[in-house]
Amino acid sequence: xxRFVAFLLVAAFAAGAALAQSSDEVANPDPxxxxxxxxxxxxxxxxxxxxxxxxxxxxxxxxxxRNEIRQMIAAGRSDDEIRDYLVQRYGDFVLYRPPWKATTxxxxxxxxxxxxxxxxxxxxxxxxxxxRSGEDSAGGMxxxxxxxxxxxxx
Amino acid sequence: xKSLKFAxxxxxxxxxxxxxxxxxxxxxxxVPSPFIGRSAPAFKLERLHxxxxxxxxxxxRGKVWLLNVWASWCVSCRVExxxxxxxxxxxxxxxxxxxxxxKREDGMRWLERMGNPYALSAFDxxxxxxxxxxxxxxPETFVIDKQGVIRYKQIGPITPEALERTILPLVKKLxx
Numbered sequence: 001x002x003r004f005v006a007f008l009l010v011a012a013f014a015a016g017a018a019l020a021q022s023s024d025e026v027a028n029p030d031p032x033x034x035x036x037x038x039x040x041x042x043x044x045x046x047x048x049x050x051x052x053x054x055x056x057x058x059x060x061x062x063x064x065x066r067n068e069i070r071q072m073i074a075a076g077r078s079d080d081e082i083r084d085y086l087v088q089r090y091g092d093f094v095l096y097r098p099p100w101k102a103t104t105x106x107x108x109x110x111x112x113x114x115x116x117x118x119x120x121x122x123x124x125x126x127x128x129x130x131x132r133s134g135e136d137s138a139g140g141m142x143x144x145x146x147x148x149x150x151x152x153x154x
Numbered sequence: 155x156k157s158l159k160f161a162x163x164x165x166x167x168x169x170x171x172x173x174x175x176x177x178x179x180x181x182x183x184x185v186p187s188p189f190i191g192r193s194a195p196a197f198k199l200e201r202l203h204x205x206x207x208x209x210x211x212x213x214x215r216g217k218v219w220l221l222n223v224w225a226s227w228c229v230s231c232r233v234e235x236x237x238x239x240x241x242x243x244x245x246x247x248x249x250x251x252x253x254x255x256x257k258r259e260d261g262m263r264w265l266e267r268m269g270n271p272y273a274l275s276a277f278d279x280x281x282x283x284x285x286x287x288x289x290x291x292x293p294e295t296f297v298i299d300k301q302g303v304i305r306y307k308q309i310g311p312i313t314p315e316a317l318e319r320t321i322l323p324l325v326k327k328l329x330x
Contacts, residue, residue, distance in 0.1 A: 047290035047291075048290055048291065060255070061281075061290055064280075064281055064285060065285065068285060087188070088188060089188070089285065089286065089287075089288035090188070090288050090290065091187065091188040091288075
């Protein structure tokens, strides 16, 4: 029970922090800017708390970067330009959707390679089993005797 | 063929174990820096101790130097600080500080108490220069060569090991 209460408290705090963050950051947020920021931020990694997005993180650096992005949006820069700005500083690591290039080939294709390997192994096992079951099954003469034996039981 | 079959899971296990073992030795906070080999971003900032004077990286042209990002609120900066003080006493490489997202009085008081290893500190109160240098975990240290190109970046406190094995040999090589 105690644990549960503690959990509720933590959850309440976290929710509060998440709610507080977007409203406190700028005096009078422009909804269009905020929407684009949110959209962009969802695909960007916060460098301080690496498994949070830039949109969700409450780390001071994430706040600074959000403000930086707000200014760039206000200055009329495109999403690609903003993304480039961040990649230049923090590398491809900030992108939750890494680019398609030589060093990321394995990252993109790896899962499919593993899937193909798995499918291959599966197909082989199935084929082998089918062959074996063909060999094992009683054929011709034996089958007849089995059937007569089974029929006797009735 | 049959005798080899039992070795397949073993092989898979060994491969997996190797991958995981290598993964354990890596620090996920150390993101490969896109700055290595690029020239240090230009800036012009007030100096911490003399607000009327400014500092920009071009002033260090022709020297191999360290740019150390620190702050009075940064806990791990305390860990590396004695090392920096010793390093500056040895005189082997000039260290410039970048006081990141700090209050001027706090930064100055901190240096008074802990000792000041910096030739000078630039004051980056709002952290804009920090962003231009891709700083995300203070302390960070950049080794910058005579042409103003960043050659190495230490993320987190400088350990005695990193200093002896990487930073000092690099400084020596670049200075030659």
